[in-house]
Amino acid sequence: VSVRAVAALFSLPLVAQVSSERIRNSEREPGNWLTYSGNYQGYRYSPLVQINTLNVARLKPVWMYQINDLNQFETTPLAVDGVLYISEPPSNATALDARTGRPLWAYRRTMPPDVRVCCGQVNRGLAIFGDTLFLGTVDAHLVALDSRTGHVRWDIVVADYKTGYSITVAPIVVKENVIVGISGGEYGIRGFLDAYAAETGKRNWRFWTVPGPGEPGHETWAGESWKTGSAPTWVTGSYDAELNLLYWGTGNPGPNYNGEPREGDNLYANSLLAINPDTGELKWHFQFTPHDVHDWDANHVPVLVDATVGGKPRKVVAVANRNSFYYLLDRATGEFLLGKPYAQQTWAKGLDDRGRPVLVPGKSPSLEGTMVYPGLHGGTNWFSPSYSPQTDLFYVAAREEATSFYLGLPEYHVGNFFTAGGFRGIPGLEPSGAVRALELEAGKKVWEFPLHSPPWTGLLSTAGGLVFGGTNEGHFFALDAKTGRLLWRFSTGGPLQANPISFLCDGRQFVATTAGHTLFVFGE
Amino acid sequence: MTPLTGEPAALQSRLNFRSSINMRNLAILVLLSFQCAAQNQPAPDVGEKLFLAHCAVCHGPKGDGGKGTNLAQHRLPRAPDDEALARIITFGIPGTEMPLTRMTPQQLASVIAYVRSFGRMPSESLTGDAQRGGELYRDKANCAQCHAIHGRGGTLGPELTGVGVRRSPRYLRESLTDPDAAIPDSFSSYKKITLIPDNFLQVRVVTADGRRFTGARVNEDTFSIQVRDAAGRIQSFFKEDLRELHKDWGKSPMPSYRDVLSRTELEDVVAYLVSLRGEP
Numbered sequence: 001v002s003v004r005a006v007a008a009l010f011s012l013p014l015v016a017q018v019s020s021e022r023i024r025n026s027e028r029e030p031g032n033w034l035t036y037s038g039n040y041q042g043y044r045y046s047p048l049v050q051i052n053t054l055n056v057a058r059l060k061p062v063w064m065y066q067i068n069d070l071n072q073f074e075t076t077p078l079a080v081d082g083v084l085y086i087s088e089p090p091s092n093a094t095a096l097d098a099r100t101g102r103p104l105w106a107y108r109r110t111m112p113p114d115v116r117v118c119c120g121q122v123n124r125g126l127a128i129f130g131d132t133l134f135l136g137t138v139d140a141h142l143v144a145l146d147s148r149t150g151h152v153r154w155d156i157v158v159a160d161y162k163t164g165y166s167i168t169v170a171p172i173v174v175k176e177n178v179i180v181g182i183s184g185g186e187y188g189i190r191g192f193l194d195a196y197a198a199e200t201g202k203r204n205w206r207f208w209t210v211p212g213p214g215e216p217g218h219e220t221w222a223g224e225s226w227k228t229g230s231a232p233t234w235v236t237g238s239y240d241a242e243l244n245l246l247y248w249g250t251g252n253p254g255p256n257y258n259g260e261p262r263e264g265d266n267l268y269a270n271s272l273l274a275i276n277p278d279t280g281e282l283k284w285h286f287q288f289t290p291h292d293v294h295d296w297d298a299n300h301v302p303v304l305v306d307a308t309v310g311g312k313p314r315k316v317v318a319v320a321n322r323n324s325f326y327y328l329l330d331r332a333t334g335e336f337l338l339g340k341p342y343a344q345q346t347w348a349k350g351l352d353d354r355g356r357p358v359l360v361p362g363k364s365p366s367l368e369g370t371m372v373y374p375g376l377h378g379g380t381n382w383f384s385p386s387y388s389p390q391t392d393l394f395y396v397a398a399r400e401e402a403t404s405f406y407l408g409l410p411e412y413h414v415g416n417f418f419t420a421g422g423f424r425g426i427p428g429l430e431p432s433g434a435v436r437a438l439e440l441e442a443g444k445k446v447w448e449f450p451l452h453s454p455p456w457t458g459l460l461s462t463a464g465g466l467v468f469g470g471t472n473e474g475h476f477f478a479l480d481a482k483t484g485r486l487l488w489r490f491s492t493g494g495p496l497q498a499n500p501i502s503f504l505c506d507g508r509q510f511v512a513t514t515a516g517h518t519l520f521v522f523g524e
Numbered sequence: 525m526t527p528l529t530g531e532p533a534a535l536q537s538r539l540n541f542r543s544s545i546n547m548r549n550l551a552i553l554v555l556l557s558f559q560c561a562a563q564n565q566p567a568p569d570v571g572e573k574l575f576l577a578h579c580a581v582c583h584g585p586k587g588d589g590g591k592g593t594n595l596a597q598h599r600l601p602r603a604p605d606d607e608a609l610a611r612i613i614t615f616g617i618p619g620t621e622m623p624l625t626r627m628t629p630q631q632l633a634s635v636i637a638y639v640r641s642f643g644r645m646p647s648e649s650l651t652g653d654a655q656r657g658g659e660l661y662r663d664k665a666n667c668a669q670c671h672a673i674h675g676r677g678g679t680l681g682p683e684l685t686g687v688g689v690r691r692s693p694r695y696l697r698e699s700l701t702d703p704d705a706a707i708p709d710s711f712s713s714y715k716k717i718t719l720i721p722d723n724f725l726q727v728r729v730v731t732a733d734g735r736r737f738t739g740a741r742v743n744e745d746t747f748s749i750q751v752r753d754a755a756g757r758i759q760s761f762f763k764e765d766l767r768e769l770h771k772d773w774g775k776s777p778m779p780s781y782r783d784v785l786s787r788t789e790l791e792d793v794v795a796y797l798v799s800l801r802g803e804p
Contacts, residue, residue: 367570367573367574367577368573368574368576368577369576369577377716403714404577406577406578408626408627409626409627409628423714424577424578424581424714425581425714425715427581428773450746451746452744452745452746453717453718453745456716456717471745471746472717472718473745473746474745475745475746475747477746489747495717
């Protein structure tokens with residue numbers, strides 16, 4: 001072994017130290033994917049250009065990795081210096097050699113038989129800091145793993161899963177805090193957002209998304225209803241290092257469909273929160289859907305862009321909300337700038353000048369069922385939008401699907417389903433979907449690519465002029481980011497229900513997505 | 525009155541769906557509540573509303589069947605008494621598309637009363653001759669070209685093995701004379717992801733080189749569509765290769781038999797179809 005080879009070995013450490021600074025400057029290392037959305041601003045955009053509009057037609061699978069679990073495989077892999085770190089359902093983690101797909105280690109967690117999840121024992125991804133990975137679990141723990149071996153560094157209880165809490169969200173690390181949200185909006189939990197010291201697992205702060213007695217916003221809940229107010233935090237937020245603010249969405253109030261026991265606006269359900277990541281202090285909030293009765297969680301990745309709005313430079317946050325409106329807010333102050341439907345909706349006449357919906361009467365759930373656009377699963381859902389600085393377009397996977405909402409009994413028992421109603425499909429009305437490109441500043445549709453059915457997968461845009469997306473029928477495809485023209489497609493054989501990423505290995509660009517129970521890695 | 529909040533607390537608390545308690549105890553609990561609730565006067569308008577919201581998508585707004593069984597019968601095979609019906613509504617039927625539906629005891633009683641009202645309607649006396657109907661089915665009407673019984677016959681239309689259980693005579697008669705009036709609904713029970721659509725949508729395509737095909741959609745995605753033609757052949761197309769693609773929502777691929785069969789013959793075929801109860 002030559003001296004040079006040994007030196008090379010040491011200069012390219014196999015396991016990297018990922019600092020918060022590296023994540024903050026993620027555009028400096030476009031070959032890696034260091035955090036859930038690719039950067040702190042929530043772009044899900046790859047600056048890589050090797051795969052582009054001219055050659056994407058030649059894209060083909062390079063390797064696949066199959067999991068051994070029947071729950072949905074919804075992970076966003078992290079790509080760090082030649083290794084992909086993925087979570088697997090229900091709450092497992094695996095490191096894969098990015099070159100070959102061969103596992104390097106596996107963390108396998110035994111799940112208690114009585115975990116409470118509304119919609120499958122899933123996990124959406126890991127966070128990394130230093131050489132530690134962070135995994136939220138369906139039994140509501142947060143686990144720190146040695147990224148070199150998968151060995152547990154610490155394992156702490158975030159909440160008691162027996163009362164309906166679970167974790168499916170990918171955490172993010174801001175400075176030395178691991179920020180993790182909670183699921184359980186169908187179980188009458190009291191929602192929160194937590195921060196834990198990356199080194200020790202000690203909790204540094206907790207922000208309750210349903211204010212307790214004496215706290216501002218508590219008056220928006222009738223009687224004792226705040227105790228089962230839900231407002232879960234189950235999709236990863238974004239972070240503005242300059243303003244030092246964390247942006248995180250909250251879900252539905254409990255019970256979902258029957259608002260009678262919880263008269264009031266029900267803060268901070270269905271809201272976007274701007275929080276100081278050092279202290280957990282709330283800077284501002286914006287509620288998209290006050291007193292929600294349609295389960296329109298605001299659990300989305302907020303997209304942070306420095307834009308020009310009305311001729312003035314503005315730090316904005318853009319959200320395509322489950323209620324079918326696209327919103328633009330000033331992210332320093334929370335001021336409402338713009339709101340416009342991006343998908344069909346029949347519940348609001350519009351938004352007033354402060355962004356509050358003006359309701360169409362008679363759209364609440366009823367005994368006989370009330371048909372509303374969007375349906376329960378919304379104009380979009382948890383899967384990610386994408387923003388390309390190259391085109392200045394905001395891309396959203398939109399759903400055109402009405403459902404009929406009906407009322408049920410608002411009866412709470414600890415750890416039990418607490419939705420007080422439900423939904424049905426509409427006979428004879430076939431739902432559909434589309435990938436839509438919106439002008440970031442105006443929310444105006446620039447193009448759309450129609451989909452046969454309402455999608456369950458997010459989007460990735462790239463500096464190669466591409467937008468990658470997927471279908472329930474198993475297609476992974478690439479569109480021209482400027483025009484929406486289809487450039488490439490591949491049939492994976494399983495529904496896509498995740499978010500794509502892109503990374504470099506051996507200097508070559510790859511695109512990865514899960515489909516069915518398989519992780520696919522595509523290259524030229 | 526809103527039945528959700530107007531319930532006495534004592535009744536509400538009996539409907540306790542804890543996932544940890546065992547199913548048998550739960551069944552007893554629910555049935556106890558049901559018996560208790562049955563002493564209340566079930567509200568007929570509530571029963572109708574609930575039926576339309578929860579049941580009609582499969583069992584038809586008049587209860588005379590659809591994807592789900594025809595409820596307009598004196599005796600429901602799986603639900604000979606009200607307790608059995610309560611159990612089916614509350615727990616669903618495992619292994620079938622019949623879902624569980626959680627209701628208050630009074631709501632449950634109201635739905636049951638409404639369902640039972642279908643069976644009390646004066647039942648239609650069938651005037652047709654089932655045996656003659658069977659002959660017509662095979663010969664003159666040529667139903668087997670498109671429909672199968674016990675896996676024998678055509679593939680374009682729905683399987684008819686158990687159609688006599690699923691559909692009322694009124695429905696079957698209407699389907700024969702006015703097929704468009706009774707197209708099986710799709711998308712009725714919500715599906716997060718559809719593997720195979722469960723309707724019989726008629727589609728017409730024109731290929732780029734001018735060839736025309738009409739048939740029933742077998743499957744479809746963003747990029748392709750599969751169609752079964754009248755001869756039972758699968759035609760598969762990439763949408764980019766089609767000049768035209770029409771979806772004839774509300775149109776059945778089945779022809780009307782109004783002018784093909786006499787009144788008597790029509791009743792014979794109805795009688796035959798009613799005799800198809802699924803038994804081999």
